[in-house]
Amino acid sequence: QIQQDLAVANATELVNQATENCFNLCMKAPYNENLAESNQCVETCLGKYMRSWNAISQAYVQRLQNTPDV
Amino acid sequence: QIQQDLAVANATELVNQATENCFNLCMKAPYNENLAESNQCVETCLGKYMRSWNAISQAYVQRLQNTPDV
Amino acid sequence: QIQQDLAVANATELVNQATENCFNLCMKAPYNENLAESNQCVETCLGKYMRSWNAISQAYVQRLQNTPDV
Amino acid sequence: RDITNFIEIESAKQKVQMSVHQFTSMCFKNCVKDGSNPELSSAENQCLNSCVNRFLDTNIKIVKGLQNIQ
Amino acid sequence: RDITNFIEIESAKQKVQMSVHQFTSMCFKNCVKDGSNPELSSAENQCLNSCVNRFLDTNIKIVKGLQNIQ
Amino acid sequence: RDITNFIEIESAKQKVQMSVHQFTSMCFKNCVKDGSNPELSSAENQCLNSCVNRFLDTNIKIVKGLQNIQ
Numbered sequence: 001q002i003q004q005d006l007a008v009a010n011a012t013e014l015v016n017q018a019t020e021n022c023f024n025l026c027m028k029a030p031y032n033e034n035l036a037e038s039n040q041c042v043e044t045c046l047g048k049y050m051r052s053w054n055a056i057s058q059a060y061v062q063r064l065q066n067t068p069d070v
Numbered sequence: 071q072i073q074q075d076l077a078v079a080n081a082t083e084l085v086n087q088a089t090e091n092c093f094n095l096c097m098k099a100p101y102n103e104n105l106a107e108s109n110q111c112v113e114t115c116l117g118k119y120m121r122s123w124n125a126i127s128q129a130y131v132q133r134l135q136n137t138p139d140v
Numbered sequence: 141q142i143q144q145d146l147a148v149a150n151a152t153e154l155v156n157q158a159t160e161n162c163f164n165l166c167m168k169a170p171y172n173e174n175l176a177e178s179n180q181c182v183e184t185c186l187g188k189y190m191r192s193w194n195a196i197s198q199a200y201v202q203r204l205q206n207t208p209d210v
Numbered sequence: 211r212d213i214t215n216f217i218e219i220e221s222a223k224q225k226v227q228m229s230v231h232q233f234t235s236m237c238f239k240n241c242v243k244d245g246s247n248p249e250l251s252s253a254e255n256q257c258l259n260s261c262v263n264r265f266l267d268t269n270i271k272i273v274k275g276l277q278n279i280q
Numbered sequence: 281r282d283i284t285n286f287i288e289i290e291s292a293k294q295k296v297q298m299s300v301h302q303f304t305s306m307c308f309k310n311c312v313k314d315g316s317n318p319e320l321s322s323a324e325n326q327c328l329n330s331c332v333n334r335f336l337d338t339n340i341k342i343v344k345g346l347q348n349i350q
Numbered sequence: 351r352d353i354t355n356f357i358e359i360e361s362a363k364q365k366v367q368m369s370v371h372q373f374t375s376m377c378f379k380n381c382v383k384d385g386s387n388p389e390l391s392s393a394e395n396q397c398l399n400s401c402v403n404r405f406l407d408t409n410i411k412i413v414k415g416l417q418n419i420q
Contacts, residue, residue: 002357006364013368015272017375023268025385029240030253031260035267042268046275047388049378052398055390056374059399060366063406072217076224083228085342087235093338095245099310100323101330105337112338116345117248119238122258125250126234129259130226133266142287146294153298155412157305163408165315169380170393171400175407182408186415187318189308192328195320196304199329200296203336 018049088119158189237261307331377401 026041027033096111097103166181167173241257242250250258311327312320320328381397382390390398 185315
């Protein structure tokens with residue numbers, strides 16, 4: 001039950017952060033650029049965001065292992 | 071009682087967001103522009119913020135009605 | 141006990157805000173500037189951040205005393 | 211059953227309201243650059259409308275994209 | 281009565297402190313662009329002071345403006 | 351003891367995960383400017399790696415600096 005709650009919290013956080021970052025990257029005010037292109041950008045952006053998440057996670061865990069006082 | 075608590079939470083949120091946004095729109099560092107003019111800007115900004123709130127609310131509710139899976 | 145909890149909350153807030161602000165001031169993407177120089181900047185930035193905290197605190201308390209309805 | 215119902219409806223309404231607060235603050239920042247007139251120009255109105263709809267498009271695409279990955 | 285009093289005073293002090301944290305982070309971002317000197321320049325000091333006062337002016341104007349609408 | 355242990359481990363894991371969410375959002379904003387390719391370029395990868403390490407350097411310096419002041 002606890003693990004499931006934490007998994008939901010993590011997924012929610014990921015959805016919120018990826019939405020905010022990909023919206024900012026792909027949609028620019030006054031939002032009249034081509035919609036199909038912008039939607040395509042959101043898809044590639046999500047792939048990039050997941051890869052960034054993995055890269056950051058790796059770098060952070062490596063750092064924690066080398067310097068436990070972080 | 072519950073409805074009153076929610077109304078207070080809503081009003082607080084509106085005050086905080088309008089303050090932040092109108093401060094950023096009307097007052098620029100190093101903050102030595104004309105004070106009377108800046109205060110006038112805050113007043114018109116609040117009107118604009120309220121109208122924006124209504125426009126966003128309408129657009130969002132309309133969207134929720136058309137696509138319940140949002 | 142209460143006072144100690146509040147002191148911890150305050151210290152945590154100060155560490156988080158100073159870290160964020162001095163990181164933004166001293167480290168610029170793509171983060172390949174001289175590391176020794178950037179670390180030096182963080183140290184002077186912390187001094188400046190503490191002085192800013194004191195200046196803001198003074199200005200705010202003074203304001204509260206003059207206009208109790210703030 | 212009545213009180214449960216009441217709480218559910220109030221809670222859903224509150225969630226929508228809090229989203230409107232969030233969207234208004236974000237879209238106001240992106241769309242409104244001028245505080246000298248309390249009325250929304252048609253360009254600002256259009257921008258706010260597109261902003262919230264594009265944000266919701268992005269959110270849906272992110273959620274679907276993450277569901278496909280799992 | 282003593283303990284209630286004590287908690288009220290500590291809670292008010294804590295609220296002021298948390299506001300100071302918020303204002304410092306916001307005004308530091310707007311006023312300090314240089315991390316090479318731990319002392320505040322007089323221009324920076326002036327800017328920080330105006331920043332917090334202008335922010336509080338804005339907050340008061342927003343609260344009064346919303347009270348007039350209701 | 352087993353359940354306490356389990357909660358401690360899950361809680362530590364969750365803290366790391368939430369930090370990864372925070373760092374990813376911050377470093378993605380600073381390092382990724384292009385959403386047209388789902389792969390990370392080597393420059394982006396390098397930037398993300400430096401970003402999280404520099405941020406942790408800053409955090410350690412700030413904590414040590416504040417300990418010296420007290």
